[in-house]
Amino acid sequence: MTLRVAMIGYGFMGSAHSVGWRQAPAMFSLPEKVEMAVVVGRNADAVARAAEQWGWAESATDWREVIARDDIDLVDIVTPGDSHAEIAIAALEAGKHVLCEKPLANSVAEAEAMAEAAARAAERGVVAMVGFTYRRVPAVTLLRDLIAQGTIGEVQQVRAAYRQDWLVDPQMPLAWRLQKEHAGSGALGDIGAHILDMTQFVTGQTVDAVTGVLDTIVKQRPLQATGSGLSGSAGEGYGEVTVDDVAIFTGRLSGGALASFEATRFATGRKNALSIEVSGTAGALRFDLEDLNALQFYDRTAPEELQGFAKILVTEPTHPYVSAWWPAGHLLGYEHGFSHQVVDLVTAIAEGTHPHPTFAEGLSVQRALAAVEESSANDSAWVRVAVSDPVSAY
Template sequence: MTLRVAMIGYGFMGSAHSVGWRQAPRMFDLPDAVELAVVVGRNEEAVARAAEKWGWSEHATDWREVIARDDIDLVDIVTPGDSHAEIAIAALEAGKHVLCEKPLANTVEEAEAMAAAAARAAERGVHAMVGFTYRRVPAVTLLRDLVAEGRIGRVQQVRAAYRQDWLVDPEMPLAWRLQKEHAGSGALGDIGAHIVDMTQFVTGQSVEAVSGILDTIVTQRPLQASGSGLAGEAGEGYGEVTVDDLAIFTGRLTDGALVSFEATRFATGRKNALSIEVSGTLGALRFDLEDLNVLKYYDRTDRAELQGFTTILVTEPVHPYVAGWWPAGHMLGYEHGFVHQVVDFVGAITEGTDPHPTFAEGLSVQRVLAAVEASSENQSSWVRVAADAAVAV
């Protein structure tokens, strides 16, 4: 069987997803073949260039027409968040498997509708997954496995941060990621969603309550020139930034442990610094995306003179996903997570099992983000995260 893929969107994430779709069947023995059938975008000239560059067989400008086609099996959504719900629900109702970039939606209500549509589709053997790709960095998956094995004992505290600096310059143009109507939120949803999902993934627990604050540091930015990308040229005049630049919040996990979260685009000198440290009764584990082939492990049960963080180079064939790549010690990079995402999604579709993270898991992250916004807006000390009620089908 061949899964024919349609990708809706073609920007930065479209490039990363294209690499995933192209490389996965070449480096891994997939149970089903995949075909890069068609890429969709509103600008015909630009989407045609993207199709040629990344190896898509066709390009189109109307996603509704593409979803209606009988020869499309899977829809990959890499558009801004304001269109996720409409496209995903339409694709699922048309019987297409769906991969949707994170965060799942711009609001809890949209995410609930998407999770409900995914639940209905699953009854017909149609599957949906959210693109929290950092789960699939081998060191992060290994971290999760070691926590699950009990290597660090009971989790007592987590520190999670995602720090970037691409907005430090006040003359950076007003891209769509800085407009609430398109992005839903700023640093909170764009990169904060990753650390919320990663915390829940590696601990196996849910964030049940939060207390936090959001801030917009630069409130006016130059309007973006027509047709520019994320870091495109400035046009004429200024517009209002309607999302947060910085989110700092505390979370309480299911078993009572506290988590400190920081998501910022104003961490001068930090380019893509996602880090997480999980401390437990028997030890600790630490990961930093800016050194993504490494996992740090502290074993407090070892002899005192030997204690200290040790470095695990996560490039051995026994490590998650690594056997599909190069000999030990040959490093992996950012793009490999997108390849692993395809491997896992295609495998789940073939096996008829739920691919993770599911839309329900994406909804759980959306509820945490909403609780953080409510805490900041109301200056509340703690806001409980809405419980995951049964999704109506």
């Protein structure tokens, strides 16, 4: 069987997903063949150039027509969040498997509708997955596995942060990510979603309650010139920034431990610094995306003279995903997570299982994000995170 893929959207995430679809079949023994059938975008000339550059067989400008085609089996959604729900629900109802970039949607209501559509589709053997790709960095998967094996004992505290600095310059133009109607939220939804998902993934627990604060540091920015990208040139005039620049919050995990979270685009000098540290009764584990091939491990049970964080180089063939790539010590990069995402999705489709994270898991993150916003709007009061509806959990 061949899975014929249509990708909706062709920006930064489109290039990353294209690498995954192109590389995974070349490096892994996938249970199904994959065909990069069509990429869809509103600008006919631009999307045609993207198709040629990234290896898609053809391009199109109407996603509805593409979804209706009988020769499309899977729809990969890499558009801004304001269109996720409409495209994903239509694709699922048309019987197409769906991969949707994070965060799942721009609101809890949209995420609930998507999770419900995924639950209905699952009854017909159609699967849906959210693109929280950092789960598939080998060191992060290994961190999850070690916690599950009891390596650090009972989880007592989590510290997670995602720090960037691309908005430090107040003259950075007003991109779509800074407009609530397109992005849903700012640093909270864009990168805070990653640390929420990663915390739940590695601990196997949910974030059940939050207290936090949001802030918009630069409230007006130059309007973006037509056709500019994420960091494109400025146009004429200024517009209002309608999302947050920084989110700082605390969460209570279902196992009882506290977790601290920071998501910011104003961390001067930090380009893409995602980190998580989990402390337990028997030790601790730490991951930093700026050193993504390594995991730091502290063993409290070791003799006192040997205690201290040790670096595990996660490049051995016994480590998650690594055996398909290079000899030990030959490092992987950011793009490899997108290949691993394809591997897991295609394998689940072939085996008739649900790929993770499911839309129900994406909904749980969306509800936690909404709870942080509610807390910030109410003097940082503690807010319970709503539990996913049973229909959404398939």
